[in-house]
Amino acid sequence: MTITDLTSMGEPQADARAEINDRLKRLQDHASDYCYQCAKCTSGCEAHKLLELEPHKIVALLKRGLITELVNSDVIWTCMTCMKCRERCPQQVAPIEILFAAKNLAVQSGKELPGKYTAMLQSILGTGLLQEVQTVTTAANATMTRDQLGLPPLSVPSDVAKFQASIMAIAMQKP
Amino acid sequence: MSSQRYALFPGCLMPTEQYAYELSLRASLPLLGIDLVDLPGLSCCGEPMKSVNQTLTLYLSARNLALAEQQGLPFYVPCPQCHLSLHETNLILQKNPAMLERINEMLKAEGLHYTGTTRLVHTIDLLYDTIGLDIIKKHVTNPLTGMKLVVHYGCHAIRPKELGRPDDSENPQKVEAILKTLGAEPITHYPQKLDCCGAPLLPNKPETALAKTGQKLQAIQELGASGVVDVCPWCHKMLDSRQTKAGETVAAKLDLPIVYLTQLLGVALGVDKEKLGFTLNLSPVHKLGLRSQP
Amino acid sequence: MRKIGVFICHCGINIAQNVDVDALTDYARTLPSVVVADHYKYMCSDNGARLIKDSIKKHALDIVVIAACSPRMHETFFRDKLTEGGANPYRLEIVNIREQCSWVHKDKPTATEKAKALIRSGVGKAQQDEPLTPSTIPVIPEALVIGAGIAGIQASLDLANDGFKVHLVDHDPSIGGHMAQLDKTFPTLDCAACILTPKMAEVANHKNIELLTYSHVQSVEGSIGNYTVKIQQKPRFVDTTKCTGCGDCAAACRLKNRVPSEFDQGMGNRSAVYMPFPQAVPLKYTIDPTKCLYLSRGKCGDEPLCKKACAQDAIAFDQKEEILERKVGAIVVATGYDLLDPAALYELGYEQHKDVITTLELERLINSSGPTKGEILRPSNQQKPKSVTFILCVGSRDETQCTWCCRIGCMTALKQIYLLQEKLPDIEINLCYQDVRSYGKGYEEFYRKVRGQHTNLFRGRPSEVRQKTDHLTMDIYDTTTNKLYEIQSDLVVLVPAMVPRATAAETARLLRLTLSGDGFFLEAHPKLRPMDTFVAGVFIAGCCQGPKDIQDTVAQASGAASRAATILSKKELEIDPMIAMVDEDACTGCGICVDICPYDARSINEKNRIAEVNSALCTGCGGCVAACPSNASIHKNFTKKQILNQVDDIL
């Protein structure tokens, strides 16, 4: 006996659902099962107004166990991390944390990283930081660097090779 | 006044492009007895990677926390995103010994170890709670008289309340109180106060990110405020550096001065404007009519 | 030599299918002092009872051991059978071989062996069961009712009509409670005042009711049948024997219409000398000492204007508080509820925006004797609103505030929508709901009626309410159309959660009541003893026990009155003799038992420095027995020796 979503022929994936829930419980101490679909999260969602993210639906998909649909959807990458959903949920569910878990799963399952994420990851690997030191323009259109402004040198990982090795090791592990 | 030592956690954005924040906090905080220490070996806090791999975020945060712990120093974290990431990591590792063990296993490679004791402050609580308004007031020599400012707190400085943030999640007022102490007249409430600047969408949907910025700035401009004060390098990047572009998304001509709280602090404490990085603000900060102390 | 009979019950097949009752019976016969053992299908049936009674007579039994279900089920019943058979009812032991044997062990031999051990130990303990006689205490046929809202009023009238004297205490200057603030009641739209004020008048005039308003219960001592209550009567600074309620004082008051009226929820103003509402009972004025210039600052212009205005010379600034003492046999607690301050959900704007109000505030605006004479006006500009939005469940069903349902919010909002549409036919009404809970008689039908009247229903919760120029806006995701809407409105009405009185914990302490996790008073049993508390003689009624509507409140109040009357109608009460006693030779008077007793039943006799037990207060919990370092504290028929015997016999 099972339940089938007739629009996608998807079926609830109990194990994947349990895995995400377990992680949320462990890290954020949140349980999505208590969501009663009041949609307060979506009413205030900063991303919803511009893109199509519906946090209450994210929670519903997780509760239903339709993890493949959740993980494959592009919309999970549109969260602005404003955290209003988590802040105001009357059931103390944290849709934003479900989104993080879903994105992690997507990456883990080999989905290509959208936008600049790959570049950011590479930069961290290479320099320890999200980006290299930038030359900036002043209001008067002059260019300035960190050194010219008299700021001390950047602080970066001392042994880059070891730093990189650790990150690579983590990338191989389950989150 | 006895000085207090803090290790500075610069994060990524401030030391690689948001120099005005770094210049102004380095110039003004020592006047209030804060002694900033530069630590070697720091890296990204990992927050931007939380979407990719949360364990990586925990690891990156923990390695930075471990470096501060090694020196026995608390961290001053000017970026609210870094602050949240480091803070949440602290909380997770405190209540989850298995995770702490796992992270420490990873830290071994770099010869690091973390026990979970690094204390954190952000600009808001450093000024409001640690230093306190009384002390600040005593040092104000050049008050910001007549300035009608609004504060953009940004999301990470105030939410989620559950984890404990530098200011209240629904009615934050500490920055306003600081501004009052500096002599300004902050507008304490405005409808869009708690809204996001859009920055977290930059890696994935840069256009939409700008639209968000544009909407918020347009609303603030309509309020008739003389300028916006912020405390986050990401927000500042959107509100200040990208202001003109953001205006295009909402078909509005935006010309709102955007300043870091630490820049105004510096002015009020009598620091020479030159040292506070005002030339790096791309928004029309000249409209604020700020003067260095004569 | 004691003669013991053992009776084993099959409980249909509940016990018999998993415990060998024949073997048990044979075994019981071998135990010391057992002169008869028998088994039967249902010991609690008439035939079973007869078997026990007849055996007692035939074998001159003085002690009975029954192996059956939990003593919580039938202990009282079996005690009666002992009395009827001619044995002392306290020489009864019940051995639970159902919950502890047949239901929990799969394997019959194991269950049977365990049952044998339990019976053996039961018989062992019973050997030393002494005959006990219950003592009696006289009952004072008077009641105290705390709180004079609709629950307290109903309970008082019922008791007074039964012929008992009632002392009705309320901390407000008038009786009436929350119900007096309401305009109409759902679902019948009866005018609240029209159905409440006759009852208030009846209370005021009833020969059996002593009304103590503006008063506060200060202490409660004693026990069921005989409580001594101290009541603090605050000074009204108005001589109620002289005051005619004419209102000249309030009209003259220097602070006329400058003090926010509590009764009007701050929607209107009063003077420093005031009567909360025109139908107040008693119809007397009160001076608010925190606001009155003369009382708070010692000076009111040249002279207090109220004093000058009062033709009856009723103003009495030198009035002092009085402490009254009353003796009662039973107490009904009907202290009501508070509403959650919606500022707790700051995002909904109650604190920031004048035009965000609560249902109770709107109730005062709708009411024709309210501050706007029944006109619906926006607090910000005193204009009629063109559109009103209701938000349900503000703080209710919310893990960060109140986890429970307020049970009246949905219907209150629907009723107010109906009344608003009646008053302002062109008004636009929006309702943000999550579920509409219309569970009572005629409620669903009322909901249907409102649905048919152009109300815009949005299924969802808004995240926040914002001010936009001269109106309020909110975004709401509606899960019926799966769209996000912006609702603009002139007035936003929040339906706040119902919370326990801020003073509930203090009241509980006074009366030794227990609070449930939500902070309301805990009933003795949620289904079967909903008006009883764990303190004998103290009953609860209305919203102090948990959220309910007026219908349920009145029903519960009558129930509580009837429970109290059961006690008051007795001349004296029997007290369970299975309680603590003191071995006077062993007691050193150390007082540890006094500290440990949660029921204040222990004291040290001043004369001989020996501990005493107040048999009316002792519940037989045994705390003192465990605590006494001198073995002087003894629980009747649960002596240390008996319990050790019991343990030895099992091992």
Ligand code: SF4
């Ligand atoms: S996650 Fe929370 S706010 Fe969102 S629908 Fe569920 S219960 Fe409501």
Ligand code: SF4
């Ligand atoms: S954190 Fe993300 S999902 Fe939650 S409300 Fe903000 S943008 Fe929407």
